[in-house]
Amino acid sequence: MEFGPHLILATLEGAVTAAVLALTAVGLSLVFGVMRVVNIAHGEFYMLGAVIAWYVAQMVGGHPALGFVAALVIAPLVVGALAAAADVTILKRIEYDPERTIVATIGLLYIIQQLTLMTYGPEARPVEAPFGGRVELPWFDWFKTLFGMAQPWGWSITSYKLFVIFAAGAVLCGVWAMMARTRIGLLMRATQADRDMALAFGIPVERVYALVFGIGAGLAALGAVLIVPIQQAHYLMGVEPLLLAFIVVIIGGLGSLPGTVLAALFIGLSDGIISVFFSPTLAKILATLLVGLVLVFRPQGLFGTRTA
Amino acid sequence: MTKLIKGTSRRGALKTLAGAAAGAASLPLWARYAQAQSSEPIRIGFQQHSTGIGAAYGRWYGRTTEAAVKLLNEGGGINGRMIEIIAEDDGTDPKRGAEVVEKFANQHGCDVGFGTLFSHVVIGSAPRAGELKLPYFVVSEGHHVASGMLNRYTLQPGITDVKSQVQAMAPYVSENLGKKVTMIFPDFAFGHDHRDFFTAAIEEQGGEVLEQIAIPPSETSFTKYFPQIPRDTEVLYHVMVGPAVLTFVKELGEFFGEQGPEIFGFIDSLEAVDISSPGLEFLEGTYFWEGMPRYAQEDQSEHEKFYREAVGVDENGASVSDPSDVSTYAHMFGCWETLHIIKAGMEASGYAGPLDRAKLIEAVEAMGEMPESRAHPQGAKRFNGKTHQVFGHQHISRVENGRLVRVHTTSIDDTMYPDEVDYTTQPL
Numbered sequence: 001m002e003f004g005p006h007l008i009l010a011t012l013e014g015a016v017t018a019a020v021l022a023l024t025a026v027g028l029s030l031v032f033g034v035m036r037v038v039n040i041a042h043g044e045f046y047m048l049g050a051v052i053a054w055y056v057a058q059m060v061g062g063h064p065a066l067g068f069v070a071a072l073v074i075a076p077l078v079v080g081a082l083a084a085a086a087d088v089t090i091l092k093r094i095e096y097d098p099e100r101t102i103v104a105t106i107g108l109l110y111i112i113q114q115l116t117l118m119t120y121g122p123e124a125r126p127v128e129a130p131f132g133g134r135v136e137l138p139w140f141d142w143f144k145t146l147f148g149m150a151q152p153w154g155w156s157i158t159s160y161k162l163f164v165i166f167a168a169g170a171v172l173c174g175v176w177a178m179m180a181r182t183r184i185g186l187l188m189r190a191t192q193a194d195r196d197m198a199l200a201f202g203i204p205v206e207r208v209y210a211l212v213f214g215i216g217a218g219l220a221a222l223g224a225v226l227i228v229p230i231q232q233a234h235y236l237m238g239v240e241p242l243l244l245a246f247i248v249v250i251i252g253g254l255g256s257l258p259g260t261v262l263a264a265l266f267i268g269l270s271d272g273i274i275s276v277f278f279s280p281t282l283a284k285i286l287a288t289l290l291v292g293l294v295l296v297f298r299p300q301g302l303f304g305t306r307t308a
Numbered sequence: 309m310t311k312l313i314k315g316t317s318r319r320g321a322l323k324t325l326a327g328a329a330a331g332a333a334s335l336p337l338w339a340r341y342a343q344a345q346s347s348e349p350i351r352i353g354f355q356q357h358s359t360g361i362g363a364a365y366g367r368w369y370g371r372t373t374e375a376a377v378k379l380l381n382e383g384g385g386i387n388g389r390m391i392e393i394i395a396e397d398d399g400t401d402p403k404r405g406a407e408v409v410e411k412f413a414n415q416h417g418c419d420v421g422f423g424t425l426f427s428h429v430v431i432g433s434a435p436r437a438g439e440l441k442l443p444y445f446v447v448s449e450g451h452h453v454a455s456g457m458l459n460r461y462t463l464q465p466g467i468t469d470v471k472s473q474v475q476a477m478a479p480y481v482s483e484n485l486g487k488k489v490t491m492i493f494p495d496f497a498f499g500h501d502h503r504d505f506f507t508a509a510i511e512e513q514g515g516e517v518l519e520q521i522a523i524p525p526s527e528t529s530f531t532k533y534f535p536q537i538p539r540d541t542e543v544l545y546h547v548m549v550g551p552a553v554l555t556f557v558k559e560l561g562e563f564f565g566e567q568g569p570e571i572f573g574f575i576d577s578l579e580a581v582d583i584s585s586p587g588l589e590f591l592e593g594t595y596f597w598e599g600m601p602r603y604a605q606e607d608q609s610e611h612e613k614f615y616r617e618a619v620g621v622d623e624n625g626a627s628v629s630d631p632s633d634v635s636t637y638a639h640m641f642g643c644w645e646t647l648h649i650i651k652a653g654m655e656a657s658g659y660a661g662p663l664d665r666a667k668l669i670e671a672v673e674a675m676g677e678m679p680e681s682r683a684h685p686q687g688a689k690r691f692n693g694k695t696h697q698v699f700g701h702q703h704i705s706r707v708e709n710g711r712l713v714r715v716h717t718t719s720i721d722d723t724m725y726p727d728e729v730d731y732t733t734q735p736l
Binding site: 123129132276281 | 364553586
């Protein structure tokens with residue numbers, strides 16, 4: 001394929017990856033920023049979102065849009081509630097001790113994964129997209145000395161993929177508004193800044209923690225509901241997003257939401273473009289190399305603030 | 309005081325008998341066979357892909373195995389001994405595969421190992437089976453058995469290999485679909501077999517492969533690979549495995565839309581996936597290789613009908629109990645046929661226990677023509693004892709009204725190629 005269309009196609013594909021990645025990584029970053037918990041089970045909350053979306057779509061039936069909209073509401077809520085319950089019953093009991101929370105969330109990862117395998121099964125199951133027209137993109141070029149418009153094959157994207165990009169953008173704006181403009185956002189930021197001081201000012205820190213853990217997991221689930229009409233719900237689908245989300249969060253700066261979003265854009269787009277022009281393996285190598293460099297030269301991340 | 313001594317009553321005797329029977333039933337397994345060694349079951353270690361990228365296959369390989377064992381045991385087992393399947397999950401992982409083979413030989417005391425599908429797991433496990441001298445019956449399709457890469461203890465008598473499959477497909481593709489082919493395949497041993505042998509086979513037909521696109525088997529997003537497809541491609545040849553196959557085929561459809569080249573795929577790209585899933589409408593009129601036609605064809609043989617029923621698969625290739633649970637129909641017959649061959653080999657060699665493993669290998673190597681029968685519902689087969697590989701008929705189906713309809717069946721001779729190894733020269 002010619003270079004121009006090729007590049008734009010790669011960028012669009014990368015943008016879809018980036019959009020979902022941003023949602024997942026912001027959830028992870030939020031949990032780390034406020035709670036100082038490295039949530040290894042984050043990818044499994046993502047997977048649960050997709051699996052629940054499949055169940056909801058099956059139960060609702062009718063037009064695919066009905067099931068999809070229902071899943072968009074139900075899946076993040078259910079996953080968020082599950083995560084909040086996990087916070088209260090597990091993380092709180094081990095007093096958010098950094099090492100123990102890592103081990104606990106690894107355990108959670110396996111429990112969720114295997115329970116899904118036992119109940120939902122090993123298949124990858126599809127959820128129908130609410131709409132999915134193919135959008136043909138015209139391309140202008142010289143064709144045998146004649147300038148004109150053509151529609152070479154493959155030079156297209158689905159309307160649903162465009163929707164994913166915009167929906168993720170809208171949700172991210174919502175998260176930003178919540179953090180910056182609402183009372184609960186204020187409580188979260190206060191808890192993030194100084195847990196003990198927040199406690200002294202009467203902020204119910206434990207409830208804030210449960211809420212944050214729930215919101216973080218809910219964001220991952222939301223990303224999964226958006227992606228599930230493109231990919232399928234499968235019990236192992238949480239592994240890759242977890243790795244990518246960690247890469248993004250480390251590059252962007254742990255706990256920094258704008259940094260996370262920018263890093264997600266960067267990793268998603270570069271993954272798309274490098275995969276198309278070179279190889280997907282090279283894209284992963286470069287992303288990992290970047291993580292190494294960031295950890296050596298700027299451990300707080302590109303946008304993070306150094307904590308004492 | 310005197311104690312009342314109870315005499316033996318009928319009721320008391322019955323009670324004692326019942327107690328003894330219950331006691332015997334609760335004895336450990338070895339004790340029950342103590343009086344008759346030969347009534348101990350034949351233990352077949354089933355290396356199953358219960359988890360990992362092969363899980364959908366693993367489930368149906370499991371169901372087929374269960375059905376075949378039930379049938380064989382109802383018919384008296386092997387040499388009068390019942391068959392016991394010991395399934396171990398290998399996670400579709402070569403390293404764990406080798407460990408599972410070791411467990412079969414050393415821990416479970418299995419007579420043979422059986423049932424592995426994914427080629428990288430076979431390649432990882434077979435050397436260990438050879439060292440442990442455990443007969444290892446794989447159901448994998450890879451060319452690694454017939455290529456001479458493995459050893460005398462590894463056999464593939466129940467399913468044909470990729471080299472013979474693609475060699476038989478190439479003439480049909482070049483005559484009916486086109487001569488300029490672009491290939492998309494998974495980037496591991498199985499996909500490389502497709503790449504190497506189809507490229508050679510189509511060149512023999514006067515065609516050429518324009519581009520070879522390798523995709524990692526764990527990939528989840530595919531559109532980014534498709535721009536590499538050259539514009540003058542006449543036929544797109546695709547074969548994909550793993551949990552994301554449906555995404556792969558859907559994105560292929562989104563990429564081409566109404567235009568695009570002819571499409572020829574291996575059904576692997578859609579095993580365990582419903583052809584009428586949303587987004588797959590573009591497959592109408594495209595072609596697929598099938599080891600065994602998923603949809604019951606009009607001329608379905610009585611043997612196939614029996615097999616379909618025994619495994620619990622309906623007319624559309626899905627589970628009888630859940631129509632959305634689509635089987636891996638084009639591959640799983642290999643488990644059924646392999647188990648029947650293990651039985652035939654053990655009975656021919658008078659197999660009595662692990663000491664007779666070498667005799668079992670020789671007995672299977674001596675097999676040749678296998679007529680279509682209840683034991684071989686996919687069709688007649690020809691086993692090559694030197695290369696340890698079986699040859700059989702291949703099918704090409706076309707998607708018509710959302711169903712796969714068989715349009716061509718190759719002869720066994722179409723699939724033959726010269727021997728590349730003689731395992732019988734290796735010591736046992």
